[in-house]
Amino acid sequence: MSTTAIPAGTKWWSGGKSPFNLSYGKLMMWYFLMSDAFTFGAFLISYGTIRFSANYWADPNHVFSSFPGMGHANLPLAFVSVMTFILIMSSVTMVLAVHAGHHMQKKKVETYMLWTILGGILFLLCQAWEWTHLLTGEHSVLVQNAETGKYTIEQWAQTTIQNPWGPAVEHEQLASLGLSVPEGEHVYLPGPKAFGGYFYGITGFHGFHVFSGVVINIVMYIKTKLGHFEQRGHYEMIEKAGLYWHFVDLVWVFVFLCFYLL
């Protein structure tokens, strides 16, 4: 893919130039992203460890099956597809901004940065809806009192200390315990508690990255508008912001994989 021929006999390590053929700032952005990759990696792998150690895990198609404005319609993977599409799209507008920067097209950089910022904000709004929905939605859960051993049905939301997505309970079993629920109401056992902490922790940390990315992109937009990069003679800051923004998209690929698909 590299279109530039490397000058023959270039001694990269002989000093006087970057052995990576990269400016200090860009290289350090890469190394920062590497450390961030290991942070996210450690979170996701720890989630995997706990999941592998559990006999039962909540089914993502069951947990994430809602769509704004669709009530109780069962639409697994639908909303997260929209979120993924928004993030991919904003990644494309970002790379288009970088491309325009290479060609010193100030107006184009401004336009594409605005689209990228819009994509980031939309993604954050989607996440806000999803969190609100999970934190406020109530589900019937069959709970056994630890002291008396008596069973009751409680209304649980998905929080960091409660998980309502355990195995389903048959209505006959409820009847044998002397409990009854309206026809068609599903009752579940408590699910793996760790799910909430990992889900909110990791998607929250990712959302925080999206948020800081949006802030960085806004700063870059203003600096472009003020002509700072035009004066400097290059748009390398847009490239650095772009690296960060693409990384956020990259992390989402794996968050999407680990929480929604597997």
Added chain:
Amino acid sequence: MSHAVSSSEISFAPQAGTSTKHIWKVFWILLGITAIELGLGLLMYGYFNEPSFARNLIKGVIIILSLAKAFYITASFMHLGEEIKNMIMTIVVPLMLFIWFIIAFLYEGGSWKEMRNTNAGSTKDQSKIEKVEKPAAKPGHEK
């Protein structure tokens, strides 16, 4: 040359392409892969709900597709593919740690499950016995 060199540390600037065709091509590839992943996810939801070899196979395919997406994002959008080999290696080689990281820690998780279910190997797998003898409501393992 249209591309401005930003620093004296840089020996030569990558040639900036004049068209955005390549970017859109990668966009369609990413979108296509995501669509296939969703299709496979729904396939698992609809037809392979119980743990089975087929389900694990689909999961494996989804993981490989995700890695392909990661490759396209870093190589094209982050322009790592256009950097010199020194640069590519300083990023890719440390990431190899993830191979050990993932294998070791998932194995650890599996081992914990086994130890808990068998009382550290002294009994038969309790989780399987439970299913046969006591199908009645019993709260699952809380963690």
